[in-house]
Amino acid sequence: MGQRPNLPEDFKSEARIAFAFLVETEGFAEPEEHDNRCFYGSELTYRRADLEVSVGFIWARPEHGVWTDLSLIGPDGTAGRSVSLYKAYVAAGCGPPQDVPGTVHNRRTMLMRVHQHAAALRRLLPQLPARFPDP
Template identity: 75%
Template sequence: MGQRPNLPEEFRSEARAAFAFLVESEGFAEPEDDDLRPGFYGSELTYCRADLEVSLGFHGGHEPQVWTHLSPITPDGARGWGASLDDLYVAAGCGPAQDVPITVHNRRTLLMRVHQHAEGLRRLLPRLPARFPER
């Protein structure tokens, strides 16, 4: 039998590569790496800059998902509620929510979702107002 893939580790590695543009050209700090709460199977990365926090994660439970959430940061440093990438993507006119799907069926779709979310975020960032509306 082959070794079972460590999907949270593969997610972190692939996400760091796919979202490197945030650090390289968008002014974000290197991501913080967090395992999800005890009892959950998954991982989360959080990128921050002065005005925006981008959290992306993989939850490998009963219905595995990849998700991306953007939260505004106020001038006094408070973090707002924010919204999911797919909601903001549609609201900004970037395309349909299907461009940034969240469901994961296996290792292949996990890696594909990471790249779909990175591409969706690339398209969205230039269209975000200085303070995007919260949902």
């Protein structure tokens, strides 16, 4: 009998791979990991001088989900306005919200969602923070 997947750990491992471009080419620091067992969530937060990217996974039943939020960073280093990736992606004209789905039914779709979010962010990033939408 095989070992059951550890979705939060699988999420963090896959997100580090999919979002590696943030550190490698976009000037973001290595991600900080956050786990919130009370809310059944895991999160990786990437930060650079002007922008913070948080990608997370909620494993609460009955519905799992992947989400990505963007926050502007002010000159004093504090987080300012925040918006979801799918909203910023659509507002910037990068594509429809279906390009950034969040619902997860199993491990396979969770891994797929992580890569879909990374691809959407990669497409949107050149327009940020100049075209950051209002919340």
